[in-house]
Amino acid sequence: MKIAIPVETDEAEPRVAATPDTVKRLIGLGADIVIQQGAGLTSGIRDNEYAEAGAKLASAATDAVADADIVLKVRRPTAEELATYKKGALVIAIMDPYGNDAALKAMAEAGVTAFAMELMPRITRAQVMDVLSSQANLAGYRAVIDGAAEYGRALPMMMTAAGTVPAAKVFVMGAGVAGLQAIATARRLGAVVTATDVRPAAKEQVESLGAKFVAVQDEEFKQAETAGGYAKEMSKEYQAKQAELVASHIAKQDIVVTTALIPGRPAPKLVSKEMVESMKQGSVVVDLAVERGGNCELAKPGEVVVHNGVKIVGHNNVPGRLAATASSLYAKNLFAFVETLVDKNSKSVAVKWDDELVKATCLTKDGAVVHPSFAPKHAAE
Template sequence: MKIAIAKEIDAAEPRVAAVPDSVKKFKALGAEVAIEPGAGIKSGVLDADYQAAGATVTADAVKDADIVIKVKRPEASELANYKRGALVIAIMDPYGNDAALKSMADAGVSAFAMELMPRITRAQVMDVLSSQANLAGYRAVIEAAEAFGRAFPMMMTAAGTVPAAKVFIMGVGVAGLQAIATARRLGAVVTATDVRPAVKEQVESLGAKFVAVEDDEFKQAETAGGYAKEMSKEYQAKQAALTAEHIKKQDIVITTALIPGRPAPRLISAEMVRSMKPGSVLIDLAVERGGNVEGVKVGEVADIGGVKIVGFPNLAGRVPASASGLYARNLFSFIETLVDKSTKALAVNWDDDLVKATALTKDGAVIHPNFQPKSA
């Protein structure tokens, strides 16, 4: 069994799919491990570090590999080098990318999307959305602190008092909770909102104040899978009014709202942005899906009347060493379930819940029910 670690061809992607520790674990599973030269440099891992862990560093790493692991979905130029029947495991971003799924099917690979891992107990250690969102939430606060023209904590000095920054977190999933914790550590006064009532207690346990219209609809606003439901227009209007008033008084707003497979919901209008004080900062974690903030630009810091809207994509990738380490653990934990411990050979159980949830393509076809080609 040969496992290959591919170097990311996207120059903007600094993460890598394996670290020396996960290479050692793959070797213990009985795998031969090969990695493309320079794959870990941007995450602070040298080729020599992989070699010391037992990997072979070679430009032909993916050739004849049984499993190819990546951070991002492979491009057509990469697929040409993979053998038919290989398992390709990455963050696939399948929604709205039908042509890319067809390319993987046509290449004859079995593609698995790590971000579709079901949220069940045995899969927690494989949950790439959580591992990467946790770091994105942390980094969002660091980016906000860098863009903000004042200190975060209250400082009482002989020269006068510096007031604490007011930080508002919109969307309290994994990223939002980490953003709350990080902003609190830096000394900010933190408030947060979410459409799911279950998170109110979590917000308050971290020392932040919860802000929401808490009516009957709010109390029912969570799917069985733990995601936020889309709210009615009436509720959205009430919540928007409350939020608009609150935002006027904030120094920093961090938005994290994403609904799988849908464009990001618009949480902050241009009018709300204009209502904020000059020097205020907005960080939009949903910029890759269209953004939560009107006026956000991918990869840029937009300045609207002195208010900065930060639209950096892939915030987890701005902490690449940590992000790669966690992602590598997610991948190893999943791959471990695909290997027969006694024979040390690949033994994919296509009826396993983890496999059924994540498998996109097999035997030349798109097999995931959510991404079946539309019939004419």
């Protein structure tokens, strides 16, 4: 059983799919590990560290993936990469399947069995494989650090002989994994923190971290959560009431962090141009949803926009801004999943196709797109 870890071809992706620790653990499953030279450099991992852990090094990606039974990646493989994989290889990565039908079709036509880590079900046994949570946690932390760096003042209250510096006001929109970590980080840095979310369960979580909860708490709000724990899209009437409340609150804030995402849908617009214009000179908006269209109307992917004296931060791949930590967590997520795909006695790939984890994450198999959320589109072609 050969497992390959190639260099990520996207220059904007500094993360890597394996660490020396997970290499040792994968070898313990009976695998031969081949890593392309330089794969871990942007995450602070040298080739010799992989070699010392027991991995073999390959100078080129084609050598690394040749005849590999499993290919571990961070990003979905390109068509050029797919051409070098053997048919039937398991390819496990963050696949970004929504709206990328052509890419899914290409993986199917290449004959690989593709698994999307971000589709992992949120059940107890899969918590250790939850890449959305492991990466969002880091994104929430980094969002506050980035916001503080762009904000021209201190966050905590400081009492000095020259006078008292008031604490900064930080408002977090969306109290999922990223939002809760943003709240905790801002609190640790001494800010006065408020937060909002459409899910009723978020109120207690926000308050447990020492922040104040801000939301229109009507009957619709009480029903605003899916069985899977995700936020539902709210009615236009509720959105209008919530927007009015938020607009009056945002005008008083120093840093706003937006984290709201709906799986498979564009990010909801929460911060309008008018709201930004109501904020004080020198305030900051950090939009963690910018790659999905943004929660802030003025956010632009990969840019820090300045509008009316307010900075709107739209960094791409925020977990990648903490590449070493993000890679460490992601590699552990991958190992935990790979472990379920291997027979410990024969030390070979043995996918249990009726396993709920496999059913939830498998995108392509035997030349076809098989995931129920995406297969119907291709069946009609």
